[in-house]
Amino acid sequence: MNKNSEKIIISTYNHKGLYFAVGVSEQEGNILKSSIPKTRKKDVISEISDSFSSFKVSDKYENLAKSLCSAYHGKKTQFCFNIYDGTPFEKNVLEKVMKIPYGEVRTYKDIAETLGTRAYRAVGMALKRNPLPIIIPCHRVVKSDLSLGGYKGGTNMKKNILKMEGVHIVNDKIIKSMYG
């Protein structure tokens, strides 16, 4: 895995035993990477820092890490960010997923079709490598039978985030009215 050479600042936020972290470019203040919440601080920091050759930890962007926490808890939250890495295909996927409205859901198939391809599985791969989990709402992408599908942080976490956004889920399936 080749690393981004940009210098970043990592800030964390702790809420009820869960740590959140963001990696922000020192130069421009863009969010380049976010973490899946974890129970140990060093784990969220390494999830971020692993993608970069140079970093430092400070509380400068603690407010952003806090926003990440809010978003995780189903609060509508806006972020300013850019996507620092990835193939054109991956960027196209992330761009479509960014546009899924809060509290709604789309399928891997939908995303593939709007990109004019049948690479359903490749859409999943692209989301697996989403550098901005939660901020880019890959948890709003599910399987075409409206069962949940996979998630980097575990399907249980995917289910919980969706529930907190007000999506109705019964027997691990999205109920149709939530599917825009």
Add this chain to the structure above:
DNA sequence: CAGGCTCTTCACA
């Protein structure tokens, strides 16, 4: 449920 289809990416030669 099994098996084939579809495509992108990665590993390894």
Add this chain to the structure above:
DNA sequence: TGTGAAGAGCCTG
């Protein structure tokens, strides 16, 4: 550069 395997999926029988 070239080939093969692996995937957060989909469809048909």
